[in-house]
Amino acid sequence: MTIPISNMQALLHSLPLASFIPGMDTLFSTQGIMVMLLGAYAVAMWMFLTSAPKVHTIMVSDVQLARNLYEGLLELPAADIPLHYYYNYEQSLGTAAIDPLYVTPGLGRSSIGAASTPEGLWYQLKKNTQLHVIAGASMGEKDRQRHVCFDRDCLEQVLLRVQMRKVKHKIRQEKPLNFLVKDYEGNVIEMAEVSN
Structure with missing residues (x-):
């Protein structure tokens, strides 16, 4: 079965980006962003204290x-x-x-x-x-x-x-x-x- 290119483009535009990468919707949720920010803060503090x-x-x-x-x-x-x-x-x-x-x-x-x-x-x-x-x-x-x-x-x-x-x-x-x-x-x- 072959899908014409025009139908493929319409299919790609209708699907959200998160459907291609599993777990992407939870990563960019409020909780996911907070976890990333806390991780970045921990790394920054570790670098600050070890370089002192x-x-x-x-x-x-x-x-x-x-x-x-x-x-x-x-x-x-x-x-x-x-x-x-x-x-x-x-x-x-x-x-x-x-x-x-x-x-x-x-x-x-x-x-x-x-x-x-x-x-x-x-x-x-x-x-x-x-x-x-x-x-x-x-x-x-x-x-x-x-x-x-x-x-x-x-x-x-x-x-x-x-x-x-x-x-x-x-x-x-x-x-x-x-x-x-x-x-x-x-x-x-x-x-x-x-x-x-």
């Missing part, structure tokens, strides 16, 4: 001296503030359990909360790892500048950078990691890991 850089935070006793160390001596490139810090998705500093030994005497609850804002200095440590430098550490013994960190990996990366730049340093203790760095102006900076 890891952020290490160091509390310092003098931000300007820290700028001279990280930008000048260690030549760390400046980094943009990660987008997830704008939406309060930041990593916690563990400020509820800070030992008073490591915090300046006048640091109260309001300034601890202010220390977790995205302000401060931002540097690129590795491809997807950033260093966030904020004020808040107390001076060390002999009025030595202190840089305090709650993450050993962070201090190990800073120590590696110090060693690569052949900056004068002395490792005082392995666990918890504690080392001294001497900058161009003769300032001795203590880098200390603090268990959280």
Whole structure:
């Protein structure tokens, strides 16, 4: 049996597109569109969160001296503030359990909360790892500048950078990691890991 072309065209125009692809009518229903939108949103959130850089935070006793160390001596490139810090998705500093030994005497609850804002200095440590430098550490013994960190990996990366730049340093203790760095102006900076 042969169907003339004119009858075939009339047949095609009268049939909806969904009759050629099974399940197409449910795919473009309200429920189907909502499922597709939720799937697209889940993929977008997964991409956003997996591409967000890891952020290490160091509390310092003098931000300007820290700028001279990280930008000048260690030549760390400046980094943009990660987008997830704008939406309060930041990593916690563990400020509820800070030992008073490591915090300046006048640091109260309001300034601890202010220390977790995205302000401060931002540097690129590795491809997807950033260093966030904020004020808040107390001076060390002999009025030595202190840089305090709650993450050993962070201090190990800073120590590696110090060693690569052949900056004068002395490792005082392995666990918890504690080392001294001497900058161009003769300032001795203590880098200390603090268990959280």
